Amino acid sequence: MESATQDPPTTSSSAAPPVPEPIPPPAHSWPGTLRERTERFVSWVSLWSIEQRVLAGFGLVFLSIIVISIVSYRNTAVVVKNSRLDTSSHELVQLLGSIEEALIAAESGHRRYLVTGDESYLKAYRGLMEQMPEFSRYLQALASPSEQQQRITQLEQLIQQQLDIETDAINRRAMHGAEAVRHLALPGVAKRELDDIHRLIADLESSEQQSTRTRVLQSAGTTRGTIALLALGAVLQLVLLGSVYFLIHHDITSRRRVAAELRRQGELLQAANKELEAFSYSVSHDLRAPLRHIDGYAALLSKTAGESLNEKARRYLETISDSAKQMGQLIDDLLVFSRMGRQEMLHSTVNLNQLIRTVIHDLRLDLQGSSISWTIGSLPDVPGDPAMLRQVFMNLLSNAVKFTATRPKPLIEIGATRDTPGEVTVFVRDNGVGFDMQYVNKLFGVFQRLHRNDEFEGTGIGLANVRRIIHRHGGRTWADGAIDQGATFYLSLPLKRTSS
Amino acid sequence: MTTVKPILLAEDNPRDAELALAAMEEHHIADKVIVCHDGAEVLDYLYCRGTFKNRECGNPVVVFLDLKMPKVDGIEVLRTIKNDASLKPIPVVMLTSSREERDLAQSYALGANAYVVKPVEFQQFISAVKELGVFWGVINEPPPEGS
Numbered sequence: 001m002e003s004a005t006q007d008p009p010t011t012s013s014s015a016a017p018p019v020p021e022p023i024p025p026p027a028h029s030w031p032g033t034l035r036e037r038t039e040r041f042v043s044w045v046s047l048w049s050i051e052q053r054v055l056a057g058f059g060l061v062f063l064s065i066i067v068i069s070i071v072s073y074r075n076t077a078v079v080v081k082n083s084r085l086d087t088s089s090h091e092l093v094q095l096l097g098s099i100e101e102a103l104i105a106a107e108s109g110h111r112r113y114l115v116t117g118d119e120s121y122l123k124a125y126r127g128l129m130e131q132m133p134e135f136s137r138y139l140q141a142l143a144s145p146s147e148q149q150q151r152i153t154q155l156e157q158l159i160q161q162q163l164d165i166e167t168d169a170i171n172r173r174a175m176h177g178a179e180a181v182r183h184l185a186l187p188g189v190a191k192r193e194l195d196d197i198h199r200l201i202a203d204l205e206s207s208e209q210q211s212t213r214t215r216v217l218q219s220a221g222t223t224r225g226t227i228a229l230l231a232l233g234a235v236l237q238l239v240l241l242g243s244v245y246f247l248i249h250h251d252i253t254s255r256r257r258v259a260a261e262l263r264r265q266g267e268l269l270q271a272a273n274k275e276l277e278a279f280s281y282s283v284s285h286d287l288r289a290p291l292r293h294i295d296g297y298a299a300l301l302s303k304t305a306g307e308s309l310n311e312k313a314r315r316y317l318e319t320i321s322d323s324a325k326q327m328g329q330l331i332d333d334l335l336v337f338s339r340m341g342r343q344e345m346l347h348s349t350v351n352l353n354q355l356i357r358t359v360i361h362d363l364r365l366d367l368q369g370s371s372i373s374w375t376i377g378s379l380p381d382v383p384g385d386p387a388m389l390r391q392v393f394m395n396l397l398s399n400a401v402k403f404t405a406t407r408p409k410p411l412i413e414i415g416a417t418r419d420t421p422g423e424v425t426v427f428v429r430d431n432g433v434g435f436d437m438q439y440v441n442k443l444f445g446v447f448q449r450l451h452r453n454d455e456f457e458g459t460g461i462g463l464a465n466v467r468r469i470i471h472r473h474g475g476r477t478w479a480d481g482a483i484d485q486g487a488t489f490y491l492s493l494p495l496k497r498t499s500s
Numbered sequence: 501m502t503t504v505k506p507i508l509l510a511e512d513n514p515r516d517a518e519l520a521l522a523a524m525e526e527h528h529i530a531d532k533v534i535v536c537h538d539g540a541e542v543l544d545y546l547y548c549r550g551t552f553k554n555r556e557c558g559n560p561v562v563v564f565l566d567l568k569m570p571k572v573d574g575i576e577v578l579r580t581i582k583n584d585a586s587l588k589p590i591p592v593v594m595l596t597s598s599r600e601e602r603d604l605a606q607s608y609a610l611g612a613n614a615y616v617v618k619p620v621e622f623q624q625f626i627s628a629v630k631e632l633g634v635f636w637g638v639i640n641e642p643p644p645e646g647s
Contacts, residue, residue, distance in 0.1 A: 281600055285568055288597045289513060291620050296519040299622040321622070328620030335599070 054247065061240050068233040075226040082215040089208045092142040096201045099135050102128045103159065107194060110166045114173050114181045125166060132163070148207065155200050162193040273342055280338045287331055295324040326459075333461040336391075337446065340468050345385045352379035352426065355386070356414055359393045366401055370410065377415030380424050382493045388469045395462035396428045396489055402456055403432030403487070411486075423475065423494045431486040435479075443479055466491070507533045507637050508560040510542045510577065511595075512569045519622070520564075520595075523629035529637050534560070539572025543580060546587055559590050562636035565612075567596040567603055575606060582611035589643035591636055595629075 045053065105124035112121040136156055143152045173181045298320045306314065356376060360367075382389075397412070404410035413429040435443070435450050442448040444467040449460040466489075467477045474494045481487030507529070511517040517535050524530040536542045542565070544550035548557050563581070567574040574594065581587045593614040594607045607615055616632060619625045 281598070285597045288618070288620055289516065292597075292618060292622070292625060293515045293519070295620060296515070296522075296622040296625060299626075300519075300522060325621050331620075332599075 054243075057243070058240070061236050061243075065233055065236050065240070068229045068236070072226050072229050072233070075222045075229075078222050079219045079226075082219045085215060086212055088142050089212050092139075093205050093208055095135065095138050095142060096204055099139075099159070100198070100201050102131065102135075103162065103194065103197060106166065107162070110170055114169060114184060115178070117173065117178060122170065125170070129163065132159070148204065151200060151204055151207075155197065155204070158193050158197045158200065162197065165193065276338070277342065280335055283331065283335065288328060291324045291328045291331070295321050295328075298324070330459050330461075333459045333465075337461050337465050337468065340388065340391070340465055340472075343388075345388065345472060347383065348386060349381050350384050350386050350389050351381050352389075352416070355390055355393060356397075359390060359397050362394065363398060363401060366398065370401070370405065372401065372404065372410040372412055375411070375413040375415075377413075379414070379416045379426065380495070382424060382495065384473050384493065385469075388472070392466045392469050392491070393428075395466050399462060399489075400428055400430040400432065402458070403434075404430045406433065407431060420492070422496060423492045425490055425492045427488050427490045429486065429488040434481040434483050434485045434487045436483050437480065440479060440481075444477060463489075505532075505558065505561040505642060507633060508536065508542065508545060508563045509533050509595075510536045510539065510563065510565045510569065510574065512537050512566060516566075516618070519625065520629050523626040524633045526626070527630050527634055529633045532561075532637060533633075538570045539574065539577045542577050543572065546581065546590075559587065559642075561642045562591045562593060562640070564593050564595045564632065567594060567598055567607075575603075575610065578607065578610045578612060591640065591642070593632060593636060595632070 045056075048056070102124070106128040109121045109124040113119065113125075139152050139156065143149050169181055169184050172184075298317050302309070302314065302317045309317070353376070356379065360374070397414075400412045401410075404412065409431075411429075411431045414427070415429075416424050416426045418424055433451075439450055442450065444463045446461060446464040448464070449458060451458075463477075470477050470491045470493070475492045477489070477491045479487060479489045507524075509517065509520060511520065514537075517537075521530050521533060521535070524533055534545065536545055541551070542563070545552045545555070546559070548555055565574045565577060569577075574596070578592055578594070581590060581592060588611075591613040592611070593616060594603075594612050595616050595618060596603065597618050599617050604615055614632075616628060619628060
């Protein structure tokens with residue numbers, strides 16, 4: 001006989017796919033012995049990054065918890081179904097008892113009637129006749145499908161037969177009197193059918209008891225399994241929680257460590273910055289005084305003794321003066337450069353068109369007598385420090401003016417392009433003396449010059465300043481050019497504010 | 501006005517002082533210049549004490565003040581002058597090598613009347629000192645005595 005649990009469960013879990021084996025390691029796809037496979041798996045895993053390993057571990061634990069949950073759900077569903085079957089089985093047994101009782105009562109009642117003709121003895125029989133359809137419906141409802149159904153049908157047939165025989169005897173007694181049924185009254189009619197019915201009911205009952213026992217055993221097993229699985233699930237969840245705690249704790253600790261390190265570095269940097277500030281302050285104060293004296297006394301000397309000095313001596317004095325002035329300029333430029341690095345940046349919006357116009361206006365002294373033709377494209381507004389950006393274009397434009405001075409038709413073009421989203425590229429192009437691209441990396445360095453001083457004046461700080469300022473604005477600088485074919489200087493500026 | 505009011509030059513560096521005097525000489529205002537070599541001396545002069553105990557009292561027409569000086573520095577002198585009601589009207593011109601924003605801001609905050617950075621180039625230095633001397637010593641009308 002079949003046990004009820006082998007039927008497909010009627011709950012929604014029946015839609016779930018077959019339960020997979022928990023924890024399927026990826027190593028399955030490799031051939032070889034278990035040891036080899038394990039070794040390969042370990043070496044494979046060791047190639048992963050920490051994040052991948054953590055993710056894989058969590059994935060595995062998570063998958064196991066899901067599998068455990070599904071299996072537990074199905075097990076519980078089985079137990080619930082068994083208990084429902086138990087209830088109906090119990091009801092069936094009770095019903096069978098009632099039917100049997102009623103049959104016995106009806107049979108003995110009808111026999112008394114046959115003997116006495118007293119209609120009151122037919123009460124049980126009539127009651128049974130009335131109740132029979134009801135019993136029949138209950139039986140159909142409670143019977144398990146399959147083989148019990150067959151027995152129930154048989155039982156109903158037997159009961160019907162028994163009742164038919166009894167009805168027949170009762171009718172005969174009513175029409176022909178007690179003599180006609182005397183031979184029936186004492187032994188009773190349909191004794192055989194009644195015995196069959198007893199046997200059948202006993203069969204049914206024992207079969208139900210058998211099923212119930214099987215189900216109880218199955219339920220107990222399933223419950224044990226479920227408890228074990230749930231315990232495993234709880235352990236896995238604890239592992240998961242523990243790992244999460246460990247990871248978070250680890251993360252927080254390392255973050256704290258990094259923050260402390262950053263703070264320490266910041267303090268060091270601040271101290272270094274202070275020192276640098278003091279240094280440049282002292283340079284600006286103390287280095288300039290002797291230069292002023294050199295130049296001053298040279299001038300005084302040439303004034304007092306100028307008449308008596310020869311050409312050579314006057315030239316020497318001039319050289320002394322020039323050198324002192326040049327060094328003064330160098331110091332000033334260096335101070336500006338160092339100030340650019342630590343000065344607080346103002347954050348405002350700069351109208352580049354206007355800025356360029358102002359710078360060209362400021363250069364008018366240098367531009368006297370020159371025939372530069374300017375081409376100025378449409379330039380955008382950019383976020384930045386107005387004074388610093390002014391310094392940038394002052395340097396770039398005065399460079400362009402300086403290096404086109406030897407050209408018969410100097411051209412300077414300023415424009416902007418937007419090739420990269422979120423930033424603008426501004427260029428300053430000239431047709432001046434240009435430079436050799438092999439030295440392009442030196443262009444933006446401090447004190448790096450590509451021309452001799454007697455060719456073009458300069459301290460070699462201008463472009464370094466440009467680069468420093470543009471970097472502080474979050475942009476980049478680059479250049480291209482060729483000897484005698486002009487140069488183009490580019491700078492990119494972000495269109496959204498970035499901190500420096 | 502019986503006596504010409506002097507120009508007070510506070511300059512610790514004798515060479516700078518000499519150059520400044522040379523510049524003023526060109527405009528014949530050097531004879532009005534009194535040179536002090538540190539901040540303490542400036543205060544002694546202004547308060548008629550120490551070596552200036554016997555001078556004829558009265559405020560100078562202008563004070564040219566260097567920032568970096570021994571004993572008492574320029575900022576301290578400036579603070580003293582501007583906190584003293586009788587000295588406060590004296591115009592004070594900072595004449596210094598420093599272009600530092602901090603010095604500029606502090607000087608103006610304390611009430612300096614002008615701030616001039618000494619140019620390295622002698623010609624520029626001469627013209628700067630000359631113009632300063634002429635403007636403050638000749639053109640500018642000083643505050644009335646006793647105010």
